[in-house]
Amino acid sequence: MTGLLAKAGLQMVLLLLVAPLLSGIIKTLKARLQTRRGPGILQSYRDIFKLFHKGMVIPDTASWIFSTTPYIVFVTAALVGLMIPMTTTDAPLSLFGGVLAVVYLLALGRFFLALGGLDAGSSFGGLGSSREMTISAIAEPAMMLAIFTVALAASSTNLSEMAKVAVSQSWKFLAPSQMLAFAALFIVLIAETGRIPVDNPATHLELTMIHEAMILEYSGPYLALIEWGASIKQLVLMTLLVNTFFPFGLSSDWTARGLGLGLIFYLTKIFLLAGLVILVETTNAKLRLFRVPELLMVSFIFGALALISTFLF
């Protein structure tokens, strides 16, 4: 029990610290690629710190749903972070929730975020909520198909089991089914974390906003919680991707040496994936909202092909 709490505590610290760093790195590198200077990789920490030191304005029309939402978004993302293997295959809470619980807990956060968006009573919030729920609904089947492909290969939906199986056959990622599933999940990752070409995290133009429109009315510590939660969610999804498909360097226990080595490998993998995301963001224009389903359909087809190729090979 104390061991479990210690592991959970350690992973939580890692999660809370790395998530803003990742956002900062993505922002800075993206700026560099676009020949801008960028805000510096520590900017996300400064943003969160600053927001916690501000007062907040709550809309007149808002109810307790508006004030509960930031907590739920933050807490679900953080809890999910304890269920996925980060530096070791043995995630602290993996026994208590596998990949399905991860997907559905994130959906719980999204459910409340969408309610919070509608609670303020302006059209922006509703617009964002409507688009967010639509896109996530269309992304869901592709995501599940890809996850099923991996889960079937490991014959488990438990993420630690999946990571262990992946580690034991570490060149398996060259199998066609794995590559297709990775492609499907990568598209889903872009949609779920609100990146170009699906959503633009840097815009406040109502024609293109999705996530930003929902949180338009939040300020101060509430906004800090939501932003922090969103960055944790992004980290969690990217971790899920790198550790199930490229399990190199995952330590099998919680020894200091294993953890240290695991951490170095983990950060390298995450930043490489972040590089890929940035490359996609910089080389693509944002899609029209009604072209997004076509992109997600591609992802669904990748997922289905991945599944069929498990069957064939």
Added chain:
Amino acid sequence: MNTFPVGTIFALSLTAYLGGALACLASWQKPALCRYICCGSALAGAVFGGLAAVLGILQGTPFLWSISSGIPLFTYSFEYDALAGFFNLTLAILAGAVSLYSFSYLREFEGKRNIGFFGFLFHLLLLSLTVVFTAANAFLFLIGWEVMALVAYGLVAFYHEDRETRRAGLLYIVMAHIDAGCLLLGFALLMQVSGSADFASFRTAAAQLSNGQQAAAFIFFFLGFGIKAGIIPFHIWLPAAHPVAPSNISALLSGIVLKAGIYGMARIFLGGLGVLPSWAGLLVLIVGVASAVLGVLYALMEHDLKRLLAYHSIENIGIILIGLGAALVFRAAGHPQLAAVALIAAMFHTLNHAIFKCLLFLGAGSVLHSTGTRNMEEMGGLIRPMPVTAFCFLIGAVAISGLPPLNGFVSEWLTYQSLLAGYGATGGLTRILFPLAGSMLALTGALAAACFVKAFAITFLALPRSVESRHVHEAPRSMLVGMGWLTAACLALGLGVTWFLPVFDTLTEQLLGQRVGTNLISGHGLVLSAGLPHGGTVSTAVIGIGLVILLIPAVLLVSIRARRFARKRGPTWDCGLPGLSEENEFTATAFSKPLRMIFSALYQPRREIQAVFDVSPYFPKEIRFESEIEPTFEKRLYVPLKDLLLWFSIRMRAIQAGSIHAYLAYIFVTLVLLLLFGVRP
């Protein structure tokens, strides 16, 4: 304890329902007294029924009553086994909640409507459901079934002065009779083979069924029970009939009357027909997937709160059928253990859907009671005047969207796990169907979440959109107690699922010869596993505790900051234009617009905009907007069918000439044909 007479308590419950029905009729002239009798006796019946079910499940020994009726083939035989106990438990939970709720709800009927007649029908509905769930004789079952259909018609058409209600009632009763006809044919086939109308004899005679007979019987029963359960494409009566009934009855219709179809399928497909071939299971699975996806897609387009909920019943029946279909396939493939897990998923979702759908309909009933409208576009901001109703509705919405840590998540999780297991357990290309069904289930879940964001937010959040919803009041206390009871059940079944699962042991042992409920629990009774060696595990209890533990530092962090810095109320950002009003709010129609565009092939949306302007079309004075989606099944399937039927009827008129000679000739020809048929060796 062991000798506690389940039969006696069960009889008390039947007596309470029957006595209540008669007492209601007798006291119809005194509305207040009648209301007390109506709710009191139904509550007593529910308490006895629930007690009998709990004791029956705990003791695990079925009892059989059989009273001869003197008519061949027909006996008054009741069998209270694990399946009957489970459905009676579900019925009792809902009947208790609805009785409590009705106590205040029926007050508005006083002086306007006949509470005595309402109570009579209400009790008969509960009685007939109990009979359906326990009958061990085909004729008794059919009598219960038919009484249920007729009584439900009376309740659906209770507000009969409204034309829409009468039409819905008519549609309902027509469909109910088609399904009763299918069942009659199915039972006739089984009776022909077994020579008796007892369910027990069907089970023993199942081995003698030829493949053709088995297939024919399966089709008849699937049609019969499927129409009652509202599967697509036989669902059209459901979104018409459920919303127009009084809300407490809508809750029962969607909560438990639909489940009579599921009960019948479980009883017959896993008992009376022997081991069905795997195509039958796959058919159930595919129909389940179609019902789930189409049900939720149609629900998304509704802005009538009760119709929206009715469409979600179709979706959830689909999810239940996915589990049931998987169970049938696994049974045919020789994996009884997996079949048992899939059956538990289906049965647990049956119970869960009954509870949260009943809760949501009761919540919608409270809203309707306060605002007088079912149209969501006229609501808004109800969370302030109706906090308790809003909270209960929110819990129901989270549960029906399948989100952790509530009960809907657990049964969907079990369904996913059995679908994943199906991939390994079946051979050939059919195995691809299971993960595909899983991905469609994921789509259904995500769309359901979108739909309930819409339903909850448009109804309860932001500003009121009409005068009616500006001056509302919280529902009376008894209605809140009824909803609170179901809310507690959602929470308890979600967080405490590992304590509840052993209930299914006797049920799966009876139907499949496997006791797996206890195998699914590990990790000090906190963790639910899929029963496979490495399979998935989940623990809603730990998720719940984890969420609370993580919440504490987050709240502390914010509240310490918030004490030092200002936290003020201000107007929502209005783009610099003065004052946002309710007209600037998002509407339900707007919320579902992206999905209407994406799935336009299905909806065939049509819209019409008329703008009135003086100078330029960019400065309209008045805009009229109209949008509707095509009711595909009605237009493409039922209207041609109806036209064909009418055409045939008109042709048939030719032989109804009205001439006595012609009729005498018909009788003579019929007699000759019958004689030939009869003396044929």
